[in-house]
Amino acid sequence: MSKYLINKFIFTVDRDPDLVERYRDDPSGTVAWWEAEQAGLILNCPGPERSTWLAFDEAERKALTTHDYVALLELGAHNFLVLTLFIALFERDYSEPLGFQREFAARLSHWRLPYPDIAT
Amino acid sequence: MATVAAVIASTHHPFYYRASTATGSERPPFADEWQAKIEAFRATLDRARPDVLVMVGSDHFHQLWLDNMPQFLIGKAPFYNANFYNEEREFGLPRMLLRGDEELSAYLLRQGIDAGFDLAFSNELRVDHSITCPIITLRPQADLPIVPVYTNIFAPPMPQPARFVQLGQAIRAMVEAWPSDKRVAIIGTGHLSLELGGPRQFGPHGPDPEFDRKAVEWIATGDLKSALAGVSLDSLWLPGNATHGFMDFMLMMGVAGEDVPADYVDSLDLFHTMEAYFTWYPSGTGAS
Numbered sequence: 001m002s003k004y005l006i007n008k009f010i011f012t013v014d015r016d017p018d019l020v021e022r023y024r025d026d027p028s029g030t031v032a033w034w035e036a037e038q039a040g041l042i043l044n045c046p047g048p049e050r051s052t053w054l055a056f057d058e059a060e061r062k063a064l065t066t067h068d069y070v071a072l073l074e075l076g077a078h079n080f081l082v083l084t085l086f087i088a089l090f091e092r093d094y095s096e097p098l099g100f101q102r103e104f105a106a107r108l109s110h111w112r113l114p115y116p117d118i119a120t
Numbered sequence: 121m122a123t124v125a126a127v128i129a130s131t132h133h134p135f136y137y138r139a140s141t142a143t144g145s146e147r148p149p150f151a152d153e154w155q156a157k158i159e160a161f162r163a164t165l166d167r168a169r170p171d172v173l174v175m176v177g178s179d180h181f182h183q184l185w186l187d188n189m190p191q192f193l194i195g196k197a198p199f200y201n202a203n204f205y206n207e208e209r210e211f212g213l214p215r216m217l218l219r220g221d222e223e224l225s226a227y228l229l230r231q232g233i234d235a236g237f238d239l240a241f242s243n244e245l246r247v248d249h250s251i252t253c254p255i256i257t258l259r260p261q262a263d264l265p266i267v268p269v270y271t272n273i274f275a276p277p278m279p280q281p282a283r284f285v286q287l288g289q290a291i292r293a294m295v296e297a298w299p300s301d302k303r304v305a306i307i308g309t310g311h312l313s314l315e316l317g318g319p320r321q322f323g324p325h326g327p328d329p330e331f332d333r334k335a336v337e338w339i340a341t342g343d344l345k346s347a348l349a350g351v352s353l354d355s356l357w358l359p360g361n362a363t364h365g366f367m368d369f370m371l372m373m374g375v376a377g378e379d380v381p382a383d384y385v386d387s388l389d390l391f392h393t394m395e396a397y398f399t400w401y402p403s404g405t406g407a408s
Contacts, residue, residue: 004186011181014206043185079317079361080274081181087210101322108319115318115361119276120186 003076004120005054009034009064010077012043014085024089028065035061070107076116124295125303126168127400129339129372129382130161132177132253132309133393134211150390157388157397158257164384164399165258168305172221173259174228174291176269176308176368177250182206183242184270190240191279192287194232195247195268196225202247202255216252221265224298228267231294237287245270254309271371273310273364281351284367285344288374303405306375310368312336312394313359320360322392328359332394335366336387339398342380344373376400 009031013019023030040050056064063071069086073079083104091100136158139151182204184190202216225241232239247268255262269291272278288308295304312335313328320327338347347370356363376382377400384399 007186011185015182015204017205017209043187073317078181078275081317083317083321084206084210088206098322104317105319105321105323111319113358115357 002054002056002060003078003118005039005056006060006064006072006075006077007081007120008039008054010072010081010085012038014081014088020085020088027067031056031061031064069104073108074116076118078118078120079115122295122298122300123303123405124292124306124402125170125405126165126305126307127292127372127376127402128165128254128258128305128307129369129376129396129398130254130257130307130309131311131393131395131397132250133390133395134207134213134249134253136253137214137256138212154388154390154395157386157395161384161386161397161399162258162260165305165307168401168405169303170264170305171302172224172265172267172304174224174267174269174295174304174306175247175251175254176271176288176291176306176371177247177254178271178273178310178365178368180248180250180274182248183246186275189272189275190270191272192237193240193242193245193270194225194229195220195242195245195270196222196229197243197245198222200245200247200251200266200268202252204246204248207249211249213249213252216255216262218247218251218255218262219265221267224295224300224302224304225267227298228269228291228294231297232287232290235290235294237290250309254307258307269308271368273367276353278353278364278367280353281356281367281370282348284371285348285374288371288376291371292375292377306372308368308372308375310372311363311365312369312396314362314365314393315360316362318361324391325389326360326392326394328363329389329394331359331363332396335369336385336394336396339369339373339396340382340385342373342376342378342382344370344378347373372398377402
């Protein structure tokens with residue numbers, strides 16, 4: 001399990017407007033491409049100096065490819081990263097202000113303290 | 121020696137810029153009251169006549185990332201570009217360019233490291249809304265040089281609350297000993313109870329009004345003893361899963377001094393989170 005790699009996927013998609021649209025339109029293809037080509041890139045190092053050991057497990061891959069933000073949070077993804085990216089992906093589909101954010105909260109209404117551990 | 125002309129602690133609400141600039145049907149019903157409170161708060165900085173601003177905030181996974189995460193970092197650069205694409209996208213924040221005060225940055229880094237804080241530094245730092253929100257609210261002309269001080273309130277493991285207080289106390293002492301005739305305002309922003317990416321997010325109030333009431337009382341009276349007894353790294357998850365931002369308020373309580381009441385206190389109960397604004401004028405500044 002790699003909470004770090006889930007966070008890295010969200011972080012690198014969220015900061016790139018083209019990738020945000022690509023992930024919205026084609027989550028399976030974007031996740032497969034990213035895991036194969038991008039996951040090992042160290043952000044401050046040239047491409048050939050990449051990490052060789054990073055991979056999603058099946059539950060992580062499934063949560064990402066189905067845009068399942070509840071599952072991502074329950075796997076321990078960082079709450080701020082998940083919220084920010086998913087607002088960018090889906091807020092536009094809701095007519096009421098904060099409609100998406102409130103539905104997001106309602107889908108987590110079964111949570112009790114303590115929440116999933118986000119430490120990486 | 122330099123003068124600490126004002127100590128200011130505030131929440132940073134990224135929606136203020138959009139709310140305060142909206143007109144007509146786009147303008148939310150709470151915007152007028154919010155803007156009036158911000159303008160009154162801004163006057164407390166104007167009265168201090170600062171030459172330079174030390175700005176305490178926290179990167180929100182913009183430039184700083186989990187592959188290399190500092191606990192405390194001071195920017196040392198002649199300029200700071202500001203705000204990121206995802207802040208423009210979500211909050212409508214403008215891109216900005218702020219001047220830096222490299223001399224004060226270098227001084228704080230040297231003195232801080234020698235005082236036992238192993239401070240990270242950055243010579244090319246793009247600052248985010250934790251720094252630009254208070255520029256927008258308190259100094260919208262953005263005409264003063266800054267020294268950004270970043271803290272990790274975001275990615276566990278984080279420093280203990282007491283360490284934030286100690287750093288605040290050290291910053292106050294270092295600025296007061298800075299061989300300069302400048303007037304320095306020390307401004308820091310954090311959060312009261314806050315939930316992001318959890319079931320209590322975007323409610324009609326902050327997620328824990330009782331925590332907020334206690335926290336405002338601690339800050340307003342400088343009650344560091346109760347604040348330190350009342351929170352821990354573990355307990356701060358309970359009022360809301362983004363409440364570790366309160367540790368930046370605790371840092372600012374360290375700057376302001378134990379049991380020193382704030383000269384100006386205001387708050388505003390908004391949807392999602394409570395806003396809170398505090399200003400101290402250290403004695404002898406001629407600003408109060």
